[in-house]
Amino acid sequence: MISVQHSPHLGEKPLIIAIGNPWRGDDGVAVKALESLQQNYAGAFEFKHCQGEATTLMELWKHREDVRVIDALSSGQFPVGSVQVFEPIKQTLPAELFTISSHGFGLFEAIQLSEALDCLPKNLRLVCIEASNFAVGQGLSPEVKQAIDKIIEETIR
Amino acid sequence: MKKESKKTKTIKVDYLARVEGEGAFHIKIENNQVSEAHLNIFEPPRFFEGFLKGRSFREAPDITARICGICPVAYQMSSVHAIELAYGVNVPEHIRLLRRLLYCGEWVESHVLHIYMLHAPDFLGFPDAITMAKKHRSVVERGLRLKKAGNSIVNLLGGREIHPINVKVGGFYRLPTKDQWSALTDELKWARDAAAETVRWVKDLPFPDYTFDYQFVSLKHEYDYPMNEGLIGSSSGLAIPASDYENEFQEVHEKRSTALHSIRKDGSSYLTGPLARYALNYDQLSAEARKLAEEAGLGKICLNPFKSIIVRAVETFYALDEALRIIALNPEGAAAVDVEPGVACRGFAATEAPRGILYHRYSLNEQGLIEAAKIVAPTSQNQRMIEDDLKAMVSGILDYDDDRMRHRCEQSIRNYDPCISCSAHFLKLKVERQ
Secondary structure, eight states: OOOOOOOOBTTBOOEEEEESOTTSGGGGHHHHHHHHHHHHOTTTOEEEEEOOOHHHHHHHHTTOSEEEEEEEEOOSSSOTTOEEEEOTTTSOOOHHHHHTTSOTTOHHHHHHHHHHTTOOOSEEEEEEEEOOOOOTTOOOOHHHHHTHHHHHHHHHO | OOOOOTTEEEEEESOOTTSBSOOEEEEEEETTEEEEEEEEOOOOOHHHHHHHTTSBGGGHHHHHGGGOSSOHHHHHHHHHHHHHHHHTOOOOHHHHHHHHHHHHHHHHHHHHIIIIIIIHHHHHTOSSHHHHHHHOHHHHHHHHHHHHHHHHHHHHHHSSSSSOOOEETTEESOOOOHHHHHHHHHHHHHHHHHHHHHHHHHTTSOOOSOOOOOOBEEEEOSSSOSSSOOEEEETTSOEEOGGGHHHHEEEEEOTTOSSEEEEETTSOOOBOSHHHHHHHHGGGSOHHHHHHHHHTTOOSOOOOGGGHHHHHHHHHHHHHHHHHHHHHHOOOSOSBOOOOOOSOEEEEEEEEETTEEEEEEEEEOTTSBEEEEEEEOHHHHHHHHHHHHHHHHHHTOTTSOHHHHHHHHHHHHHTTOOBOTTSOOOOOOOOOOO
């Protein structure tokens, strides 16, 4: 098992948010990763799940210091199953990836609105997985399923 | 691709920003007349109808809550009411009130999200809520806090904010304590005042001068503004129980679309949702809500779909007013009544989701397993009406350039707050003009 290193703010555990709908094929990859994280790292993090609506995300990460978000992408710009990591505080987010690949008023908008209202977590890491299948009721694509270990590694580091 | 004549103009929007999820809209103008208006925006919950087969009736509230991330309470309410009707179960008054309270929370969440984050930027000339926040920070912050007030009700009574898990056939798994409700009261009072401010804010937005002759359909109740109970009524005089829904309404499949469209059996389209509820139940609003509506210049019936933002604001105020009224009544008692399967039976229910009527039907066998389920969501019911409205609306703005026309079309679609968070995401913007 990978060791976890972080510096909690006033004893606060980092928050991991999984975005997605487990009934929507690859959109459920974050929830699958979250289940594994909850089993193996229960004491090290706090865990939340949502479907990515922006104001809900903002509510979840408001006043938090350290937040990691797992979400599926459908940018068409990366191989299916590849994991991309973004840190909005340190880099400008490639809007074209999110505006066409996020939920209608979702993660990208939550980050932008939080920036505008000065309530973005100091440490925010997005762990995004290029996905391909969002059909109702389907399981994960093989490439996406294989990426779960990598997702976990990038989320907890 | 077939080349269009010079007199033909096609505007196609495959991605509607600030509609929850995705949307595809296609309008064709031939010889200076709108010949087609197609909206492909909603995928009915067919998968879930199949998935419910063979499941225990007790699983229906939790399974159907997964259909929509924005209005899970509506799915839970329609499912429990339908199954309780099938088994002849009457829940006690405190359960009835608490279900209504839970619905108040969802209305606040959904309406506030739409008013502040999706719809208001249209009227104020901002591309999105983020840009609006830079100019109107305090307004956006008020919206966020107001939505959180709705979250707090759903969280406490539903068990959690997203996909509440505390609802069961017969009642709830557990009930909050009086102290827990008391802890919310001050914030809900603030929220009620903030909702009144919201009405006063949106009433002065610049509205296009446009009306449409709607056939309204909503629940009608003798003394409550409808949420969980009532007959299905219409502005054309309909008054039927949910068990007659499929005798009066039908879903038709359009070859051009993946979606099913709901129409009356006579072929007419109809509108469900805030404008319909308001028009058919104005007298059931609280006195303060009616006063606010009057101050906002609404009248008893609103036929301008752009002003639906005002009606949503009035309903938000009403929901908070009603929530405080119910909490003050201190509804207490057993968390649920026992429900046991017996004979094979069928149950039906329609409740008022934020976007309109949500119809459920279940057939249950002797063991209480679901043999068939039918679910008709409000956006599916409104889809034909949205197309009719767009067709009429575009006919009046044919002189607009493409960008201006597209903006007005998007704004018009958002008037209906179509819920498509439960359909697939990730469509790309494509504008085609020939």
